[in-house]
Amino acid sequence: MFSERIDRLTSSLVRDILSATQQPGMISFAGGLPAPDELPVPDWSSIPASAAQYGPSEGEPALREAIAEHARGVGIECVASQVLVVSGSQQGIDLVSKLFIDPGTPMITEAPTYLAALQSFELFGAVCHGVPLGPEGIDAGRLREVARETDARLAYVIPTFQNPSGTCYSAETRSAVARAADELGLTLFEDDPYRELVYDDVDRTPICARLTKTSWVYQSSFSKSFMPGIRVGYLIASPDLMPHLVRLKQATDLHTNRFGQWLAHGHLTSPGLAERLTHLRSAYSAKRDAMDVALGEHFGELAEWSTPPGGLFFWLRLRTPIDTRALLPAMLERGVAFMPGEVFFPTTAPESGYMRLNFSHASPEQMDRGLAILVRAVQETAG
Ligand SMILES: Cc1ncc(COP(=O)(O)O)c(C=O)c1O
Structure with a gap:
């Protein structure tokens, strides 16, 4: 049935x-x-009346612009057309799963990794191969070995304040993982919802900011630093992946709710941020x-x-x-x-x-x- x-x-x-x-x-x-x-208390006055109508699948143009500007500030070279607003970054995981995974598809994750990502990858049939996490992140040499042994084409990582371990990859590990992904042609899926919750002085430059060749998806969320209830996150992808992700988003829920997007826009562009x-x-x-x-x-x-x-x-x-x-x-x-x-x-x-x-x-x-x-x-x- x-x-x-x-x-x-x-x-x-x-x-x-x-x-x-x-x-x-x-x-x-x-x-x-x-x-x-x-x-925070939601500021409903920042929402235009037009938000009651259907909107674009990619997200509100003003929010996409603000996200692209923010992302360039953290080192990711991108323009607004590479930004897809999603209904929480959990949806980003769902869309990437749909784009890359068939029953039996090998892929790489950290061991341990975010449980709900594992559930999504495995739901679509991925065989997740874990690369052990050390105090400075995953070992790039081991990543290369596992990618070669398993023929994996996709790796999912959470380099900054990882869930569940709290690990923050060192600058050296970030560069080494980027080099390995570029050399192997491994698509890197970097999940970064915790980056604003920083308490000590550490390198947080996204690994995607260090890639030069391979395809990538970088995603983050308004859940941890603003409000999880609005269910607004975003992904930014290399241009080769964008058209597919937008079509998948459209097929999934047409677009993310516009009220939440405007609240997120108010947060991201607020002088008090x-x-x-x-x-x-x-x-x-x-x-x-x-x-x-x-x-x-x-x-x-x-x-x-x-x-x-x-x-x-x-x-x-x-x-x-x-x-x-x-x-x-x-x-x-x-x-x-x-x-x-x-x-x-x-x-x-x-x-x-x-x-x-x-x-x-x-x-x-x-x-x-x-x-x-x-x-x-x-x-x-x-x-
Ligand atoms: C690593 C990671 N990715 C994604 C999510 C999903 O966040 P949201 O869908 O609320 O943006 C979480 C939530 O805990 C998380 O820890």
């Missing part, structure tokens, strides 16, 4: 966790949600520091982690690896939600003993209480 791809839809576990986080009183380390008190981002960074870096201290108190003996220089997550490696999925039911019953690390690894490169913990949502008091409960469960299971 259904398409054969439906059998490849995975992870009801994540839906269970996310619905549990809606319960009152739940301490959530699970999602990547902005803190509720950091969400720099000040707002400075405030956001300082609020989130204080939360990151509080979480770091709380983790030290509760998990110092049991786990190791690096303090993330940006983004929204800590990535804990347990010294005694256990399958952290086994902890979940009891944790949810005790009112604490977290993301088990196993689900972020492609099936070709499974690993155990990691947990992803968000730090933007819980208050310092909840962090302390929630981590005390979590550490007890880990101790009980590890024996």
Whole structure:
């Protein structure tokens, strides 16, 4: 009755966790949600009446211009005709999946990588080959080997404050990955939703800004630094890919909702943008520091982690690896939600003993209480 791809839809576990986080009183380390008190009040007055009509599939021209200008500012040489506004960057993942993936298509991801990207790639039938992430990113030599061994033509990377690991690729790794992609003719799909949530001084130049030959898609989002509820993100692609992506967008939802696009335009062109981002960074870096201290108190003996220089997550490696999925039911019953690390690894490169913990949502008091409960469960299971 259904398409054969439906059998490849995975992870009801994540839906269970996310619905549990809606319960009152739940301490959530699970999602990547902005803190509720950091969400701005929408300025509806900035929306023209014409937004009530159908609009262009590529997006509002004024927003595309503003995005292209912003992207040139971060090093991506582009013009507005290379910008496609999408309904959240999750839709960018869907469109790129549709463009490149047939059942059995080999592709490369980081290991670990963003769960919902893995789900989309695998839904379309990709065989995802993981390249392990180190403290400075993926090893370009290993990337070359895996691309040659598997004949992969597409690589998906999140070099800046990676989800789930928080890793930020070094400048050397960014250049080495760009060189490898150019030499191999590997299409690079770079996902960059966290770049504005920067707390320490690190290189954030997109890898796509360093490419000279190969095709590429760079994408980012208004979800993490503005409002996830508007569902507005964007992708910028090399000119050879654009016509296909626009047609796929058209076939998917005609265009992204115009009210959200105008709110995003107001945000991106606001004279107060720099000040707002400075405030956001300082609020989130204080939360990151509080979480770091709380983790030290509760998990110092049991786990190791690096303090993330940006983004929204800590990535804990347990010294005694256990399958952290086994902890979940009891944790949810005790009112604490977290993301088990196993689900972020492609099936070709499974690993155990990691947990992803968000730090933007819980208050310092909840962090302390929630981590005390979590550490007890880990101790009980590890024996
Ligand atoms: C790496 C990555 N890509 C894409 C998304 C999707 O973001 P959105 O669709 O809200 O723009 C997320 C959300 O958490 C993410 O972490």
